[in-house]
Amino acid sequence: MSSTDILSMLALLLGGLTFFLFGMSVMSGGLEQMAGGGLERTLKKVGKNDFLGFTLGTGITVAIQSSSAMTVMLVGLVNSGILEFSDTFGMIMGSHVGTTLTAWILTLNANTGNNFFMMLLKPMTFAPILAFAGIAMRMFSKNTKKQKLGDIFIGFAVLMVGMNMMSDSMADIKKYSSFLTLFSNLPIIAFLVSTLFTGIIQSSAATVAIVQAIALSVGMDYAAAIPLVIGANIGTCMTAIISSIGTNKNAKRVVAMHVYTNAIGGVACMIALYIVMAISPDILKHPINIFGVAIVHSMFNIINTVAFMPLKKPMLKLCEKTVSRSNDEKHTVFLDERLFNNTPLAISECKRLATEMAELTKTSVFEALGILKKYDEATAQKIEYDESLVDKYEDRLGTYLVKLSANSLTENDSHYVARMLHGIGDFERISDHALNLRDLAKEIKEKRIVFSEDAKQEIDNISNALVEIVTITVDSFISDDTEKAAHVEPLEQIIDELISKLKSAHIDRLQKGECTTQLGFVFSDLLTNYERISDHCSNLAVFTMQLDSEKLDAHKYLNSLKTMDNPKFAEDYNMYGRKYLT
Secondary structure, eight states: OOHHHHHHHHHHHHHHHHHHHHHHHHHHHHHHHHHOTHHHHHHHHHTTSHHHHHHHHHHHHHHHTOHHHHHHHHHHHHHTTSSOGGGGHHHHHHHHHHTTHHHHHGGGGSOOOSSHHHHHTSHHHHHHHHHHHHHHHHHHOOOHHHHHHHHHHHHHHHHHHHHHHHHHHTTTGGGGOHHHHHHHHOHHHHHHHHHHHHHHHTOHHHHHHHHHHHHHHTOEEHHHHHHHHHHHHHHTHHHHHHHTTTOOHHHHHHHHHHHHHHHHHHHHHHHHHHHHHHHOTTTTOSEEOHHHHHHHHHHHHHHHHHHHGGGHHHHHHHHHHHSOOOTTOOOOOOOOGGGGGSHHHHHHHHHHHHHHHHHHHHHHHHHHHHHHHSOOHHHHHHHHHHHHHHHHHHHHHHHHHHHHHTSOOOHHHHHHHHHHHHHHHHHHHHHHHHHHHHHHHHHHHHTTOOOOHHHHHHHHHHHHHHHHHHHHHHHHHHHTOHHHHTTHHHHHHHHHHHHHHHHHHHHHHHHHTSSOHHHHHHHHHHHHHHHHHHHHHHHHHHHHHTTTSSSOOHHHHHHHHSSTTSHHHHHHHHHHHHHHTO
16 A cells, blocks of 8 residues: 555545544533533432443433533532532433444444345435435424534434545455554553544544444454454543543543543453453454444443442542542532533523522621611621622623523523523622611611601511512512513602602601611611612612513513503502501
8 A cells, every 4th residue: 555545545434534533522411412511400300329320321411412511411410519529329320321332323334235125325425415414404493402403413423424425435445454453462552542532632432433344344343343443432531531630539530430430440451351352363354344343332331330339339439539529629619510411401500509609699788777676796697608609690690691502592592591590680789788778787787776656667567578579589480480570660660659658757857856867878878788788679670570581681671560550560559558658
């Protein structure tokens, strides 16, 4: 084989590998998007049961066609605190079995015969049809699920074309196939080459596909194919190892489990391979076909999984000893960018944390209102701590959402992300005002300020209104309840009128000498913070009510809403008026 032939072969092989990896990425991305945000909740539910975890891990990996992607997802979920390390064991085992489907899909490249129906199964026959269907869905359908299905079709078509190119690149390799003889006589060389190559390209499916292409076009024996397949399963751990950089200890243990189960199983199989070859040197010299490669790949992962499933506790202890917990690891990691690969899951995790932020903010407001009546230093310190925690939520969640916005989002996802960005900003401001109320409560205690009975009743009344508007706002935000959110704006209008009424009453008391100037400043500051909290509740409710709208425009929406010509608004306004203004 001339140097020109070798270069031509390598160019075709690399081109085919590129198409294969790109097609795999597009197809798995579409499948992940179709999985949706419910995946997170499902993982939490089944994680405690190893059998269910195994089943789910197998199913997800079959869907996304990548055990590495599944492991990276688990690393991100554990790093974010969504899953416990011990709950990932069954899912990791399942991912090892699920990844074998790719090799079986690629057996469609085998010689299936010359009749019409068999010819339709040939990749170069149905791949263009699938690609055309996928492009049509992407271009002409406005339905998000159909667009993602189009991505799956396109990815699968490109993957099969890549496999066909790799197979064609091996057509002339018989002239220069001494390395196959070397692999057959020295399986350890094949094992190391496959491990290194897979670690570089970070795809065991691609390595196994190349082995299948060689078996289809050139032919090789079991003695060469088995170590190549085993090495591919170990080399694919490199993706998970890279993904664990910068993660916490539990996330690193997920990767350790992935590496240990593949590496120990691989070494055991290599030892068994050498024992078999020593007993009967010619038993593995029989030629292997594309189906045989798929069988070897499946058998290795199935046997490996069956062997490790009863060894959960020893494996957990081994991973814990390998990656020990450091004493200074006390911070909480809120979000993990590894979840960007699954946009619905990332959005779902953001919503979970935004919900925590909302609940924390509500608690701070209620506690601040409580110590206005009876000051408590421990509660005051907690309000300050919670405010700093809300700031941290706002900073990290906001940064994460901005980066997530750079992804290719659907219109609905983009709208939801924008709404959360607005929402966390309002919650952070409400938390600031809760801290201001805490400071005012402390000032009232230290200066021994005593309000008149009328002022106390007024503060109790508006505090009750504030409790109600904050409760409705947070509940509607968490549940995405547009009907409940509609009650906020009428109540906000009543609170504004109530504040105006209380300010007038306060001025009357000042003029009559029933109130001191110092007490008056505190009373005025209280009302200002109440009003600001109410305003932010209005903002939050408006964005919740606009979830079904195409564009977030709070001012325009409010102008159309705040009118007595709106029957629902008028009904709520009158109801809250009777409750708080009379």
